[in-house]
Amino acid sequence: MVDGALPGRAERTSVYAARGMLIESSDPTWLYGTSAEHAAMYQYNFYRSKKVFAAMIRTEAPFFQDERPMLVQRGISSLFSGDPICTAADLCGKALGAIVKGTKDVTIAGADLFSGYNKDNKNCASNNSCQNTAIAADDNQNLQLGNVVSVGANNTIVSDKKAIPAKDNVATNANPKWSQINSVAAVQSARDAGSCRNIDAWPAKPGDGKYFDPIKSKLPMPYPKMFINMVNGSPLRFNNIQKNSYQIKPFDFADVDPGFSPQVSLEYGPGTFTDCNGEAGYQLNGTGSKFQIRATTNDKDKDNKMRAQYKFDFPVSGVQQGAVYEMSSRGNDRAVNFVLTGSDKVGYWSSLNPPVAWMTQLLPVMGGRKLRHISMLGSHNAGISVRTGGTIGPSDASICQGVDVLGQLQAGARWFDVRPVIGNGGQLLTGHYSGQKAPVFGISGQAIDDIVGNVNAFTRDNAELVVLSLTHAMQTDEKYRDLDDGEWDRVFDAMEKLDNRCGGLKGQIPDMKLGDLIGKGRACVIVLADGGKVRPDKGIYRPGDSFDFIERWSNVDKAADMAADQESWVRANRNLVADDKARKDKFAISQWILTVKSVSVLTSSIEDYALNRAYDPVFWRGYSSWSPWSYPSVVLMDFVGIINRGDKKLTDMSGEVRALIMAVNLGLASRNCWVGGGGLG
Known part of the structure; x- marks a missing residue:
């Protein structure tokens, strides 16, 4: 001026x-x-x-x-x-x-x-x-x-x-x-790179990247393209010390700062496809620890010929040092998601084989934090991985998960959106229905007893915290009405079969420290119910009385709109600072899910929207938009642990999203002095 x-x-x-x-x-x-x-x-x-x-x-x-x-x-x-x-x-x-x-x-x-x-x-x-x-x-x-x-x-x-x-x-x-x-x-x-930070020492900039284009992905492309999203969940900058490529452009690998997750674009060709190769070398700032990310091909795979390879030249948990690990691409415009989190003090974990019992593994770092200051992976409509009944209409419009609750637990989920229904002639099931006003559409899914069995099987070997949130309960045998207290009692009787219920907890549970709920081989299962006569002494609580939370459903079908909405909502509702007047620290559930609009159900599915459109942006957009002072308590997702459409079981790459949640707790929350940061240094 x-x-x-x-x-x-x-x-x-x-x-x-x-x-x-x-x-x-x-x-x-x-x-x-x-x-x-x-x-x-x-x-x-x-x-x-x-x-x-x-x-x-x-x-x-x-x-x-x-x-x-x-x-x-x-x-x-x-x-x-x-x-x-x-x-x-x-x-x-x-x-x-x-x-x-x-x-x-x-x-x-x-x-x-x-x-x-x-x-x-x-x-x-x-x-x-x-x-x-x-x-x-x-x-x-x-x-x-x-x-x-x-x-x-x-x-x-x-x-x-x-x-x-x-x-x-x-x-x-x-x-x-x-x-x-x-x-x-x-x-x-x-200063120690692993120490916590003041609020003015962190970027407030979401990641830049490209969203999946459902139209372009189906068109013939002159040169196939994939992305690699790099999540830095460590306190150290990833210094790019070397890169070279042949017939792959733009190959724009660069330094990656802590708390950032850039999207790297890789376009193969022109030229002989199998000759396309590239390698980027990285070193953790101030250390001798190095890793490599490579782009290559596998011409024997008729569906996904592009490949990404990782190699770590320093100790990373669950990974053989010096070994080369290869990941398949997921089709045009999809990404392979690389996550590295931890520090020299606590050890490192990656998106390759992160621990199933990730909470237990991280107790030395986050055991002293309040539950509201820990981030968890959540499962939306957790019981709807199968169809066991329902109305007319395609199952693809209702199925929200690819594996049962046990598989979701193994994938890293700890918060479960469970919707009890009575149907199929009085059976206690889960459901996903459009509502109670006619015409009603939807399906019933996993039986409540099966979910209880899944949780018991998991907590028998994994001393983790598990939260079951029971909502949207209805009687589908009788005009889709609400459950009455007697029917809710049936649900609660089934919940009492859970082996590791945490009963008799006083006050607001999110104010309790994680280390007071789990540890020393002790799991903790908490049941929340928005109806019926709850049983706090048995570990079944009313959210408003014992576990107050807020949540945001964007109700949009475009990933860019959903991501922007969730980002702004988290920033507006989570400000984890010492100042009482400025602080906003409600337990906040960010629903990282897309809504399949009515016309689209004829040509697409929740699975398509969840995997092709919503999944990759949580790595490059979600993680970069969060900060040590503003991150969600729960990231709620569809098709937890599933990578490709049609998969019916977890794969070696299912650990990506589990590692991402670990990165939120280590790479972000650990930098906030007020919530108990500094554990990485």
């Missing part, structure tokens, strides 16, 4: 711009002789950028310094990545010349930083009282600053809370008395 008097106008006209130049590039970037002036927050913001060379940048603070006009009032003070947290007057009311935060290999070779006004006080420059700081730097690696000149700021630079006062480097006796520094040894980040 330029300044100066408008022709013919005697009165002052104030025009506000929030930000100057935001630089987030991770590819080599050069800035020569650039200028950013009069923005209200900052003129330059080098935020988590890498490989940037800026020569002779020029800044000037706005005339209205310290008026704090409309930034906070209009809610625009924390919308962009790297926006300063507006709690201190100096950050919100005065515009920083430059912010340099979380960067790597950034050089600023020449900076002219002018601040000449404070509430229109033009004399503040003479004693450097226009503002506190010209450059604010924090948590940077290999930051180089040279030929820095400041006017009007008390401190030329504050680097990781260490100040360089302007008065110590005054270069002239005339006004304005500028400060000049030829070379700055800025403080470099040396």
